[in-house]
Amino acid sequence: MYQYDALDREMVADRAAEFRGQVARRLSGELTEDQFKPLRLMNGLYLQLHAYMLRVAIPYGALNPTQLRKLAGIGRTYDKGYGHFTTRQNLQFHWIKLRDTPDILDHLASVDMHAIQTSGNCIRNVTADPYAGATADEVDDPRVWAEVLRQWSSFHPEFSFLPRKFKFAITASPKDRTAARVHDIGLVMRQGRDGALGFEVIVGGGMGRTPYVGPTIREFLPVDQLLSYVEAILRVYNRHGRRDNKYKARIKILVAALGTEEFTRQVDAEWAKIGEGANLPEAEVARIRAAFAQTAFETLPTRSEAFEAARAATSGLARFARNNLKPHKRAGYTIVEISLKGIGETPGDASSEQMEVVADLGERYGQGDIRVTHEQNLVLPHIKLDDVPAVWAALKGAGIATPNVNLISDIIACPGLDYCALANARAISIAQNIAEKFRDQDRAEKVGELKIKISGCINACGHHHVGHIGILGVDKKGEEFYQLTLGGSGAEDASLGAMLGPALPYEKVAEAVDTLIEVYLRERKGDERFLDTFRRTGVAAFKEAVYADAH
Amino acid sequence: MPTLIELKDGVAQVAEDAFLHVADDQDLAGGDVIVSLSRFQAEGESLLSDGRRVGVRLEAGEAVEALAYDLSRLALVALDFPKFGDGRSFSNARLLRERYGFKGQVRAVGDVLREQAGFMVRVGFDAFEPADGANSNEWQAATRRYHHVYQRSADGRTPTFLERLS
Numbered sequence: 001m002y003q004y005d006a007l008d009r010e011m012v013a014d015r016a017a018e019f020r021g022q023v024a025r026r027l028s029g030e031l032t033e034d035q036f037k038p039l040r041l042m043n044g045l046y047l048q049l050h051a052y053m054l055r056v057a058i059p060y061g062a063l064n065p066t067q068l069r070k071l072a073g074i075g076r077t078y079d080k081g082y083g084h085f086t087t088r089q090n091l092q093f094h095w096i097k098l099r100d101t102p103d104i105l106d107h108l109a110s111v112d113m114h115a116i117q118t119s120g121n122c123i124r125n126v127t128a129d130p131y132a133g134a135t136a137d138e139v140d141d142p143r144v145w146a147e148v149l150r151q152w153s154s155f156h157p158e159f160s161f162l163p164r165k166f167k168f169a170i171t172a173s174p175k176d177r178t179a180a181r182v183h184d185i186g187l188v189m190r191q192g193r194d195g196a197l198g199f200e201v202i203v204g205g206g207m208g209r210t211p212y213v214g215p216t217i218r219e220f221l222p223v224d225q226l227l228s229y230v231e232a233i234l235r236v237y238n239r240h241g242r243r244d245n246k247y248k249a250r251i252k253i254l255v256a257a258l259g260t261e262e263f264t265r266q267v268d269a270e271w272a273k274i275g276e277g278a279n280l281p282e283a284e285v286a287r288i289r290a291a292f293a294q295t296a297f298e299t300l301p302t303r304s305e306a307f308e309a310a311r312a313a314t315s316g317l318a319r320f321a322r323n324n325l326k327p328h329k330r331a332g333y334t335i336v337e338i339s340l341k342g343i344g345e346t347p348g349d350a351s352s353e354q355m356e357v358v359a360d361l362g363e364r365y366g367q368g369d370i371r372v373t374h375e376q377n378l379v380l381p382h383i384k385l386d387d388v389p390a391v392w393a394a395l396k397g398a399g400i401a402t403p404n405v406n407l408i409s410d411i412i413a414c415p416g417l418d419y420c421a422l423a424n425a426r427a428i429s430i431a432q433n434i435a436e437k438f439r440d441q442d443r444a445e446k447v448g449e450l451k452i453k454i455s456g457c458i459n460a461c462g463h464h465h466v467g468h469i470g471i472l473g474v475d476k477k478g479e480e481f482y483q484l485t486l487g488g489s490g491a492e493d494a495s496l497g498a499m500l501g502p503a504l505p506y507e508k509v510a511e512a513v514d515t516l517i518e519v520y521l522r523e524r525k526g527d528e529r530f531l532d533t534f535r536r537t538g539v540a541a542f543k544e545a546v547y548a549d550a551h
Numbered sequence: 552m553p554t555l556i557e558l559k560d561g562v563a564q565v566a567e568d569a570f571l572h573v574a575d576d577q578d579l580a581g582g583d584v585i586v587s588l589s590r591f592q593a594e595g596e597s598l599l600s601d602g603r604r605v606g607v608r609l610e611a612g613e614a615v616e617a618l619a620y621d622l623s624r625l626a627l628v629a630l631d632f633p634k635f636g637d638g639r640s641f642s643n644a645r646l647l648r649e650r651y652g653f654k655g656q657v658r659a660v661g662d663v664l665r666e667q668a669g670f671m672v673r674v675g676f677d678a679f680e681p682a683d684g685a686n687s688n689e690w691q692a693a694t695r696r697y698h699h700v701y702q703r704s705a706d707g708r709t710p711t712f713l714e715r716l717s
């Protein structure tokens with residue numbers, strides 16, 4: 001993992017000191033809330049329905065055990081004993097007092113963490129493949145480039161007051177676990193025929209009111225050209241993105257308005273003027289790369305007798321292994337994904353105790369490496385198969401061995417009406433109701449991969465547009481209603497979901513999902529996923545079944 | 552009239568403003584003036600031949616490229632911040648310094664608050680008309696909050712990736 005050096009540490013300490021001063025000025029009344037707002041928003045501090053919310057940055061979703069323990073401790077001392085992992089691989093505390101925030105930032109700084117650029121119209125936390133460095137199918141370690149971008153974008157003097165927030169995602173695997181195509185900039189690493197590495201550059205994807213799957217503006221950008229090229233994109237956006245209407249201010253609107261070709265032409269023209277000098281020197285890339293190369297793998301047999309015996313003997317472990325273990329690039333190792341979608345729980349929430357258990361497991365069995373996924377789960381990327389039984393038992397003891405990764409109850413839901421001032425409707429309890437309906441694990445496994453994503457309003461923080469089943473909360477005369485969309489995907493086969501039909505009342509949503517699943521099971525051919533069946537058959541059969549009662 | 556703070560060798564000082572901001576419909580008196588881009592485009596030649604120093608004020612939406620051929624004759628470019636969150640003038644400033652090598656004064660005008668002082672200095676501003684009443688000490692402190700910088704920019708500060716090599 002990347003380790004902060006003295007320079008990185010001083011940056012964070014300087015920020016914490018600056019914010020302490022700003023909070024003091026607010027508490028003394030020298031600053032009004034209006035004046036304070038843009039300052040706190042530069043530090044990830046939001047005023048929500050009931051309290052302040054602090055969003056802590058977890059760059060590319062990577063944590064070490066000390067950091068995770070610190071988050072657990074902050075949750076216990078300053079919040080209600082838990083934290084909420086987000087779709088930007090960050091962590092939010094929802095019950096924070098303003099006067100505590102300077103101390104919290106100092107605590108974070110003590111473990112090289114912060115809340116820098118987790119809000120505001122700047123370049124936000126760069127997300128990356130949570131299986132980076134572990135998965136067999138990557139062409140490079142995307143964390144190297146995510147760290148390059150983290151440093152470049154931190155306190156960027158020119159690009160800290162953009163028209164709107166700006167999000168990067170980066171993956172080096174053909175299986176996209178970052179939703180790169182629905183980001184402001186998505187970078188997908190590719191290997192050229194001569195072995196050279198480059199990025200496919202996708203710009204102007206996004207969700208919200210006007211969702212787009214982003215177009216590719218460059219098929220192959222040599223890796224060493226990354227910073228000059230993104231500088232060109234950001235400059236075109238900073239100068240020409242709309243600032244008169246915040247709903248039209250994201251880069252996707254600029255790209256759509258200019259057209260991909262014209263936007264690309266402007267970026268290329270700017271890029272030509274910027275020149276090579278803006279790229280990062282090779283020595284610094286090498287320094288960063290070295291930091292990620294330190295994982296010490298043992299040479300192990302492919303098959304672990306201990307693991308095989310344990311899973312033959314314990315059906316719970318066998319089920320967990322089927323759903324939550326993913327192939328590792330090294331023989332005898334596996335990637336363990338920890339679902340934070342326990343049935344009846346809030347998606348993405350983890351208690352302080354649970355965080356501590358994961359931290360301990362990461363330290364004892366996982367080379368001190370822990371990840372957060374954009375689907376709001378945790379990952380122990382380097383676990384020996386031999387150790388899986390012990391890891392599983394410890395997770396089970398902490399109530400986080402739910403064997404549902406990528407299954408119907410592995411749901412993304414935004415905070416919705418429970419926390420968010422903008423919400424039309426609850427999102428969390430819809431997720432809970434659906435999970436409850438599919439409590440039967442055999443049935444869930446029979447249904448297979450299914451991504452349900454729920455947003456409490458059109459801002460789409462729950463990514464409903466790219467859910468295989470998307471659920472959007474709408475307000476109908478003060479009642480909570482839900483609009484269903486089908487066939488979306490945020491992965492390499494990205495697409496936006498199509499509307500199913502009229503919005504449904506709160507009580508009907510879980511039932512409707514159940515009906516959709518019945519139709520799928522009836523229609524599917526071979527090992528098609530829900531998404532594949534839907535794409536093949538179209539919406540008619542699904543629509544008819546869900547709205548049958550209404551006729 | 553807002554206070555003018557100038558940065559000289561990294562030190563922020565309150566300065567006497569030799570320039571007068573002249574609105575488009577205002578008559579021109581003698582002396583050094585700052586005019587809008589459109590007025591400069593109409594009357595620039597005669598202003599410059601008057602033997603006074605001339606500055607141009609660019610709105611955030613006006614591109615610095617429009618001045619490309621005149622910069623060597625300008626004493627000053629003022630870049631406007633219509634509101635705190637509008638960051639277009641950061642790009643204009645940086646291009647003035649890095650792409651056009653402009654050596655005159657680059658002045659921040661409009662909704663200029665100390666919270667952005669550090670960024671402004673980094674992209675090449677060296678004069679400020681603070682809207683928050685900041686004095687030179689407060690301004691100075693705001694520009695010096697961070698000991699290190701991660702990027703190359705117009706201020707020539709050594710970025711971390713070069714510091715690390717030494």
Ligand code: SF4
Nearest residue numbers: 414420423456457461
């Ligand atoms: S989608 Fe709407 S309700 Fe949900 S978190 Fe975002 S703004 Fe709030």
